[in-house]
Amino acid sequence: MQISIIFKALRASKIKTALIYLSLSVTLGSIFLITSISQGIISMYSNMLQNDGDIIVTQAKISDTFFSNVNISLLQKIKKIDGVKNISALIVGAAPVNTLPIVAIYGVSHNLFQKYQLIWGRYPKKGEVIVGQSIANRLGNSKSLTISDSAFRVSGVFQSSIGFENGGIIMPLQSAQKIFHKSASLFLINSNLNKKNTTLIKKIQAVSSKIDVKSTQSFLKHYNQFNIIKKSSFAISFIAFLMGLIAIGSIMSITVIQRKDEFGIMKALGISSKKIVSFVILEGVIIGLAAFVTAYLFSNLILILIKHTDTLQGYVNGTIDFWLVLSLFFTTLAITILGSLLPAYQALKIDPATLIQRGN
């Protein structure tokens, strides 16, 4: 029995093949998309914070950059600590801008300005902002903006590879303090010490009990918002996995019952159980691999479309990396093999003696 027979069997039951192919494509496509988009959001935000400092200071017990509120007066104290090379304050917020309901706003201390690459103009002074390239386009490149009821002048447009920045607005810290009613969301610190900065972290922590000091890396690792994103993306993927499993299992077991005679004759002719089981499983795996390729191409297409959807302001972004492809490949094998096990077992259980006509 050769592999070509499996392809003939698949072609013979076109509807079954198409149904399994479609449901697996949807399953794998949703896992591709949900995982790459949530990974994209996490890595964009991580990169943004990591680029600005290896130590992060947030409000004690508030492990969220949006809700954190740190007293700016602590900045001068921390700056004096040995090992602190550079410290900047940041307010992270979101506000309506002109007609757009929500735009990311960053209030930053002056020493952070130079990291934004200007396409034109200059860094903002009081009452001014610089605008990320993609949001500038969305706003029709207008020179004056209303951000949460206050008027601002656009002093320049910058470019960033990070979607949250390229789709955001940068203003001096003082302006953001007024809009968001806090002195700072967080401090980002560049230390002289490249690797082990635990002692430095302890020293900074000693400055006040109202702050939490962590390495940016460990902060991001335990960042609650990320965990929520990761967990929900995993839950959705897992549900998609189960749906795929149920789809392939039920469609295949129905067809195995319809193909009773076919498996019965195979058994009567002495084709081994191992071959019959692999026959059924390989049918599933072959459809699964076709669905895997389809889902990969389709998801990439959707991600490109998302990238070019202006209304998303560049905040949603995802790329399918090698590891995702690899793990989805094994997921495909798992779904198809697990999903075909029950149908394969049913095929095995068919009694070839039923082919002999009874009562004649």
Next chain:
Amino acid sequence: MLHAENITHIYGNEEVLHNVSLSLKKSSLTAIIGESGSGKSTLLSILSTLLQPTSGVVSILETNIKNIQNIDTFRNNNIGFVFQFHYLINYLNVIDNITLAMNHKDNTYLKSLLIKLGIENIANKYPYEISGGQKQRVAIARALINKPKIIFADEPTGNLDSKNSKNVFDLFKNITQTEDVTVVVATHDLQNAQSANIIYEMNDGHISNYN
């Protein structure tokens, strides 16, 4: 080459075979006749290893079939089947159907079989493209492809007209000599059964020699 001793078979609580014993001679054509429901098919299933008897011993090629380690391989190597409903796989052409369980690569033998059975010019056709008589000849080729020692045929002519039925029996008679194979046919086609070397009659689960 096949011995069955005191075969009894019970379905549920109905005993359908009572102490059936018989022996088959090498390279002979044996017919088992009898009315519908007399137990022919049950007996054939048991003799061909597809069904375990409630009691009794079946030995094929001097081996008690209970002691055969791998029954699938044993069937594949030694036993061929022809059923009333040919059970050809519809999505496979004639060649693929015949070679479905082929355990060797002797294509000259395959070719000679096609010619012998007069199906060489339909080799690439599909089961739904050929006649009933042709289908049964394809099924016989499938039964012969692994050069089995014994072929079991259950009502092989049940769906054929008299001309095709005669052809099938002639073919069975012929292959017992040319292929050196033992053939057992369960049938209620008394007329064609006459061409068999040995005829048994089943009557309500009892077996006896006919005539």
